[in-house]
Amino acid sequence: MRRKLPPLNALRAFEASGRYSSFTGAAKELLVTQGAVSRHVSLLEDWLGVKLFLRTPRGIELTRKGETYIRALSSAFDQIDYATRELRDEADGSVLRLKLPPTFAMRWLVPRLARFHARHPKIAIQIVTSHEPANFRLEDIDVSVHSHPYPPEGQGHRRLFREVLTPVCSPALLQRGPALAEPGDLARHTLLSSRNRPMDWSRWLVEAGLTELDGAGHVDFDNAALAYQAAIDNLGVMIAVRALIEDDLTSGKLVAPFDLQVTTPGAYYLACALVSSRSPQLMAFEAWLMEEADAYERSLAAANRNS
Structure with missing residues (x-):
């Protein structure tokens, strides 16, 4: 049977306008x-003989x-998208496209990827980095990882691990002083932080019983990975997400001068x-x-029990 379909561009314009x-x-x-877009939607309405949008002074409303029509179209477009990805993945040799926060990618995922490739050598990985979570409708992305202050809305999200904060510095900085025997000693050190996480020092200091801290200086980085490297290079004390510096603590590149960890x-x-x-x-x-x-998470819990 010959299909009677509206123009594809008109369908795409309507579906996007509705979203x-x-x-x-x-x-x-x-x-x-x-x-x-407006002309394509009007063309589709004429072709169907049905009004799809109400035009109001505030904009458009379905x-x-x-x-009803947009639900059917969105489902059909998703099926086309899925079938297309399947064919592309076969041609590409099973490619997975990941969108990750830059520091998470550099300091947590990449050091572990060799284990994944040892288990699945035929699956190729493509990584893009951004602090914004993926918009799966608009981006050619399969997997997104992002940090969020509360569980994201909607379905399909799974928690990887909690954020645990702890100050860290290089062993050399700890040896040369000033001493870091108690949290108040931070006032004599340069404090390092990431602009994307402006509340981390405040959260930790409040839990440490310090509402104010007149420090020796503060260096704020656009990227947390730079701040961690600055800590390794003896610039100051960084307020770290524990998961992102675990390997540095194990290797001895960084040390945690205080026992207090804040979730x-x-x-x-x-x-x-x-x-x-x-x-x-x-x-x-x-x-x-x-x-x-x-x-x-199991290793962190075990380390906390033994400390």
Whole structure:
């Protein structure tokens, strides 16, 4: 039977406009003008003989028939997206595309990736870094990891590990002084931090019983990885997320001068694109990542019990 389908560009314009509740938002996604999107939607409404949007002074709103139609279209587009990814992954040799926070990628995931490749040598990994979680509808991403102060809304998120804060510095800095016998001694040291985590020092200091600290100086980095390297290079004391410096503590590049560790409300979360949720390579990666995160949390709990 010959299919009777509306123009594809008109369908794409309508579906994107419905998701954004805006012709302008759809235009940015589709890389066309707002006027072109509006014309495509009007063409589709004429073709169907149905009003899909109500035009109001505040913008556009889906009609009841428009809401029904967009649910069907979104499902169909997701199926096309999934089928396309499957074919591309076969051609690429099973590629997984990850979007990760830069410091998490550099200091937690990459040092462990050799173990994943030893187990799954045929699965290729592509990594992009960003502090923003993935928008799976707009980005060609299979897996996203991001830190969040509270559990993200919606389904499909799994917690990797909690955020535990502790000050760290190089052994050389600790030896040359001034001494770091108690939290108040931090006032005689340069404090290092990441601009993306402005509350970390405050949280730790409050738990240490210090509401104010007039320090010897403060250096704020755009990227936490730079701050950790600065601590290794004796610049000062960094307020660290424990998971991201565990290897440095083990190797002796960094030391934690205080026993106090502060657990924040935040955690690192894993999310996967729903259209990719059935792919064997994604399931293998997710299982491995959760295994690594569980092993880390168990080791941290054991270390705290023994300290």
